[in-house]
Amino acid sequence: MADFVGRRRELKELREDIARTGLDTLSGRKAKSPRARLLLIAGRPGSGRTALAEALVREVAADYPDGLLRVRLTTPGGETVATERALRTLLEGLGLPTPPGACEDDLSSALRAALADKRAILLVDDAADPYQVDALLPDTPDCLVVLTAEGPLTGIPDVRPCTLGGLDTPSAVGMLARRIGDTRITVDPTAAAALAEECGGMPAVLALVGGWLAARPKASVSDTAKQLHDMPPGTDGPLGRAFRLVYESLPQPAQRTLRLLPLAPAGIVDSHTASALAGCSVAAAQATLEDFAALGLVRNAPDGLFLLPGCLAPLLRSLLETRERPAEVQLARARMLERTVRLLHSCRVMAETGEGKDVQDADLQEVREVLEGLPRALRFPDRRAAATWLDTRLPGLTAAATLAVADGDLDTLARRLVAALVRALAAHRGTAAAAPELYGLHRLVLDVAERRGLHREQAAALLNLADLDAETGRTQEALERYRAALDAGRAANDPYATGRAMESVGGAYQELADWHRAADWFGRALAQALARGERADEARLYGRLGNAHTHAGRYGDAMRSWRAAAAGYRKLADVPGQARALSEMARIQEYAGRPEESLHTCREAVELARRAGDLRLQAALQVRLADTLDRLGDPAAARLHRSAADRLLGDDPAACEIRSSSD
Template sequence: MSEPGGEVQAALAAFAGELKRLRQLCGAPSLNTLVAVSTSLRVPLARSTLSDKLNAKSLPEWPFVAAFVQACLAHAERAGIRVPAELAELSWWDAAHWRLLRIADAGHSEDRLRVAAHTQLARRAGGGEASGHRVAPSDQVTPRHLPAAVPGFVGRGAALAGLAAVLAHRHASPGSVPVAVISGTAGVGKTALAVHWAHRVADRFPDGQLYVNLRGFDAGGPVPEPAEVLREFLEALGVSASRIPAGLAGRSGLFRSLLADRQVLVVLDNAGTAEQVRPLLPNSPGCLVVVTSRSHLPGLVTIEAAQPFVLEPLSGVEAYDLLCGRLGPDRVAGERDAAGRIVAAAAGLPLALAIVAGRAAARPGLSLGRLADELAEPGRLDGFAGGDASVDLRAVFSWSYRGLDRASARAFRLLGLHPGPEVSVPALASLAGVPVAGAERTLTALVGANLVAEQRPGRFVLHDLLRAYAAEQVAGRDPDQVRRAALGRLLDHYLHTAYAAAALLYDQRDPLDLAAVRAGAVVTGLADRAEAWRWLVREHRVLLALVALAARAGFDTHAWQLAWTVNTYLDRIGAWQEQLVVQEAALAAAARVGDRDGQARAHRNRAVACLRREDHEQTSFHLHQSLGLYAELDDAVGAARVHLNLGILAERQGRLREALDQARRALELFTVAGNTNGRANALNNIGWYHSQLGDFPQAIEHCQQALALQQQVGNRYWQAHTWDSLGYVHFRLGRQAEAIRCYENALALWREAAERYYEATTLTHLGDSHSAAGAPEPARVAWRRAGEILDQLGHADAEQVRVRLRSVPVRSG
């Protein structure tokens, strides 16, 4: 039985230990250095206070913790030191501090500790400091995602009044969120209304505004899955990529949790179905959701009690006012008849009127009569024609298109080949085969002509109707060889840049022989791992769409090589369903061109995704297919990697002797091939399987050999595996202090690599060691975090962790 206050003192010591660990990971700055850095950050720390808190002499206050963490991170940044993602987030420290205060308040601690804890809890609960899992206002991320409002907005009085009524009743139903659905035909101004109103009421939502184009009626580009939209929303709310759940349910749950006590306006533009919207709805009455769609979305109206607003075309007076607002009343009044014909031809569609006005504004000498005459020309965008034969959006788009210079017109057409949803400057430069500077000038021209919008800095989007128009134009005006050359350059840009990003992030992967970059394609230079990660995150949806596009267009080698290139990235972030989809496309593409190496890699990658999802039958099938292909290729290294995977599968199925045999076979093949990295990996697996069989001396011997080789070649990812293996052996031998040290080494490396599944595995092992050492609270902390990660990944191992948590009772005060 522990002494009174022992658990509190242990928790306080553990928290101080975490602070000291952060300091060590940030380059071990001296106390004087921390004082100086904190002063420069305007969160000054006293040297005596630092010594007191780091030695666990008293409970740290939250302002001290926040200032200490910021000072350490600032020192690490100046020294160029990468800190594990979790420890770099104030939200993580905030949650840990809350746990410490609750333990001190509830435990049998000294009076001074209980009084201090109770006082801090009361102050934090009252809002004096950050509470729950939220950080202080200065650290909280407040997204401001609304696109720019259209100038000269007119009309929509009834809809604006209705939206105001929805806002007024925002808090009427606890546990639900008010939803408004704005529907109407293409080009009727749904987005313009939603964004205009959102800007008017933005101050009523102090926690920010989120916006996404769901592309529900985009015939040519990919429709973003709700899980991907949630990933972007969570990142915008300050959740790091490595901590975002893998599945839709986990992401949706985290999104609702983050918004539970916030006031955020969410604009979901261009929704296709109610199913696309539902996972994106918060459940806080302080929030409000505006949905736009060409469909009435009756499911949302019926089940979620959404308030519908159906937009009709502008009246003649409103359309005339729109033209006056864009062109000036004098110019419109000077050609009143021509303005009337333009209004009539546009049939009240604000998009059509805006494009006409944009062209007229760009050319003050162009008469409105000339524009009105052009509206009478026959249209060709049949899929988007209105009920009146005199209105055809194709003709409307053609007015702006014909006003472009030759280079801009060609670039606009080629954008019809891009799958979307966003286009970067280097991507357009590659499509057009022009320098980046030329692509920037072209995009400026296209934005000026209202044919492209700059959604975010350096990221451009086409309205779905304009994308359809561009695709039709490129198909009708540019020969097949021109289109294929442009698409080839585009694929080269993404493949070679993605390969460079993967090489920076995962430098121990086997190399891939890429074809030379075509003339005119731009490969984006990436300076470091952080920039490589940001590029992959930004282009995530585009890369997935390009794998499918490459396969459809007959660029099969690009398809399987791009799928292979992004495989580790998808695996590490837990996007296993997407991993399965792209590897299926890769397998078919490699088979079509008879590339056995591509097929072998795709089979193995698909097997890894199946293994993550506990589909052992499919894992075995794809691994044996891969092994057969590597045998035909006489590729010892490829075969050895498959044997390692077969060993992991055998272990998961309880066949440890077979797992050991597979790892030994892999070691033989790696040794013959002279592959040091592979040898180290195989030695670690052999050591691990020996530990599972109870042969601890052999386990330690093989793991130590593995660690020495991994440190020799700088393979930090596999060092983490080996530290975990060594930790387990010491755990089984009863050497808990040494086991904990090994597990903490592994955790630091897992977090550096953003490897969430194995982080959870090591946390589980760490909890086991703390429990065996008689430290139940650190054990609970480790198991709880492991369970959270596994739940986010949707992994079955989460239940085993919950069993551990239930086995250790929580002590009460």
């Protein structure tokens, strides 16, 4: 940190505290389980508590070879970060998967298990709730947790807070010198000390005043100290006076841009966000943000981002509420969301079409046409640039979607934003890799749909959430959501949603090994598909119904279902599907004790598999033929078929497993 000075005494005490005996041991109480050493740095916003924590981490990093994990528990706007989101951030920092929809307890257990044999540092910034912190603490004394908060956190045992005040005068003057150079400090060291005193030694205040002086080479340090001293006293102390000094020196357009920055989700700002909020060009917004960074009003971050300091957020919100009309604020927010939607469309198109690739999909062609009509500033040069933008802006994009849904007055924009973000994530990361983020986005869609009575969107969101629940083994939760989706689909009179929900309910019962109910729901879905004349759905559902009947031991019903499935695939000219249906018929005939019929059906399936070029299915059917021939007393022919299977796929027996079409 370029602005970090002083604090040597605090750093020394914190380093000594790492090896010091815990409070539980000093008081004669034995800890229930080993815990990570926890260091708490407490101080008001703007006191430099985060800078001190980072300086400590740099000094002790060599003792913790497994690295550093960071998480922030409060947004610059003052909202508490959900514990689930904080746990996911730490697990992602370890490179571990985070199952979509996993509860807080499961994620906390996964984090503790991952850190059980590691020597790592957790930097937990801006904590407000001790219970939230407790869920993040590793159960190993080999890890170090460095925690920052505004004050002592009662409820966390064995922690000694290191409370910060202002910097000492020499350190405060040194911080000013880094901003404005040594000349003006050397000319009048007494005035520099007086200015540091007026700033209360607070690093955030010194950064603001230093930035203001740096922008005015002819302003004297003594005059600045007098100007601060003569300001009328306010409730915000030195920080409020310094902020007023800087704010009032800005031109009117920059003042308005600054007032609107609290609308930026999660306090993350880039040139597009500032441009949309203020209604100016992207280039002008970038120049304004760079000026703000030089003045200490925002902080530079990688990848062209700027962060709004948490200590300034209350002051800016107060200005926003008193200087801007509600209608103008809502318009600025709508402009920002609309700009975000257009950027997400551009990002998605770069993933799905790439450069020079032909577009076949009609929907994608329409989006591409929209992209071509966008200004050049909203386009990405290539897929990699689009993916980088999505990764670096994802926390802000997720926060934007959450805030838009919570607002309630911009539901149309919120729905468009969530849909665009879902499609961009799926295009760049794939549905499986993006599942944790998609789960939260589908919940947002469900919130809006329930609030607005949009039954069709409610059904779609419930189906998507239930699919993710089913994929992560929460079958009972998935079943409840599939049933709710069925009710919503019926309310919307949507045959696709109701049919999909019926089939999914059957699939959930199948996963629970309740074969009779599974067959019942597959039958209901099949009846609807037959009424609609959806041949592909009919063939698939006949197969799923046959599979359920097979497991339930109803071989006659299973044969009829698989025979109908084979006929459906034949009408569709789906040779692989027909071959698999015949292979299932052969399985059932074998179960029913009719090996000759099974042999005939299996040979027919082999021929179809050969026509389809499905080597895996051919090999599996050759093995089944061999087993059937063994039962019929023809071991020589059985050996020939096993040799054929080996030639097709080698000696891997797993490669010759026949799976039902439902799998």
